Amino acid sequence: MDQQKFWSMRDTGTLSKLAEWAHDEMELEKVICPANKGHQRGGKRLTDLSIALPGNRTQDFLWTWLSECLVTDRVLEMFKAEGFTGFEVKTVKAKYKRSKHTPPRLWELVVTGWAGIAPPESGVQLIKYCPSCSLRKYSTCLHPDKLIDASKWDGSDFFIVWPLVSYVFITDRVAEMICRQRLSGAIIKSPSELDFGGHMLGGGRLSWWMPEARAREIGEPLGIY
């Protein structure tokens, strides 16, 4: 299958538009490693998103500083009408940072589609693994054009590739609809244009991002659940 069938959907790169977590209203699992103090880290988010939005109006897509993707009611209805697959939504509590007006209802897009683990040709390699706390760190992606192995793709319109849990990949169908409807707040790029800035990847488990049953189904055989 042709690699160009797939796209990456990201925020627009305007940092001033990113939504902030309302930290005092959210709870995060703490990972404490019995073997290495340095592995202590925040884990699974235990509560739905609660966020503060900059500005006083929302776009069709919104993103948090941690790359969570949010959509409005209107966009969700469009996704449903098109019959797109590979996602669920969670409720979001949102307010504007500097305005008393109430934002429109927002939904967190939780991607459940899957295209496997980044293939070795992408340059992504497991470089650190701690059996005590399941910490897995991967080298950066050097060849983003090789990230998606179509033979591992489950056919979903929205999907992720491990360990790039915060990168939403979409099919041509979704990309075409977003362009046709001129939806705002998201940039669609070819995966080959992704730039990881040399950063290491990973650190978490699939169950931190995907619904429990789905994370178990995919992640258990791969040891990343």
Ligand SMILES: [Zn+2]
């Ligand atoms: Zn550890």
